[in-house]
Amino acid sequence: MKAEELINNNxxxxxxxxxxxxxxxxxxxxxxxxxxxxxxxxxxxxxxxSIINERxxxxxxEEFSCCKDDKYINGELSQAAACYAIPPVERVxxxxxxxxxxxPKWWPKTWYVKWWKPAKNNxxxxxxxxxxxxxxxxxAELDRxxxxxxxx
Numbered sequence: 060m061k062a063e064e065l066i067n068n069n070x071x072x073x074x075x076x077x078x079x080x081x082x083x084x085x086x087x088x089x090x091x092x093x094x095x096x097x098x099x100x101x102x103x104x105x106x107x108x109s110i111i112n113e114r115x116x117x118x119x120x121e122e123f124s125c126c127k128d129d130k131y132i133n134g135e136l137s138q139a140a141a142c143y144a145i146p147p148v149e150r151v152x153x154x155x156x157x158x159x160x161x162x163p164k165w166w167p168k169t170w171y172v173k174w175w176k177p178a179k180n181n182x183x184x185x186x187x188x189x190x191x192x193x194x195x196x197x198x199a200e201l202d203r204x205x206x207x208x209x210x211x
Contacts, residue, residue, distance in 0.1 A: 061111045106187075110194035111186065117195055128203045135167035139174075140196035142166055147181055 101107070117123045126134065142150070142163040151164040155172050162172040176192075178185025 070138035106191070106194075109187075109191045110198060113191045113195035113200050117199070123199070125202070125206065128199050129171075129206060131167075131200075131203065133167075133169075134200075135169060136196050138165055138167045139170065140193040140200065142175065143177070143193035143196070147177070147186075 103111075142165055144203070145165075151162055152161050154161050158172070158176075160172045162175040166172060166175055178189050
């Protein structure tokens, strides 16, 4: 049975699973929600889930938040995403005069250059990690724009 069928047919009434055993509506609803999540997870590709997980990591580990993201009103999130999305051979890399830290020319001016964390090598897995970071930053910018749109 699909999640929608479970909700439509049984969410508001108890159903009998087998003799003398009933499942209450709350359990049915929770089961439907979990089934729907599984269906969504199946529909998303491994890479889409990687982008979502990277965004979650940025929030939980790097301590980014909606409040912080909302302060980046000059395209910083998408600029940083672009830096990760540009192939390494096409990047124009600058060196910070005081710290000798290397960073891309288009890195947001208001961001610390130490936040630039490219892949350590030019492997396929390294490139995929950079694109996942780019996707997560784009997701953050899209969410910021949604919040801005709701305010207007």
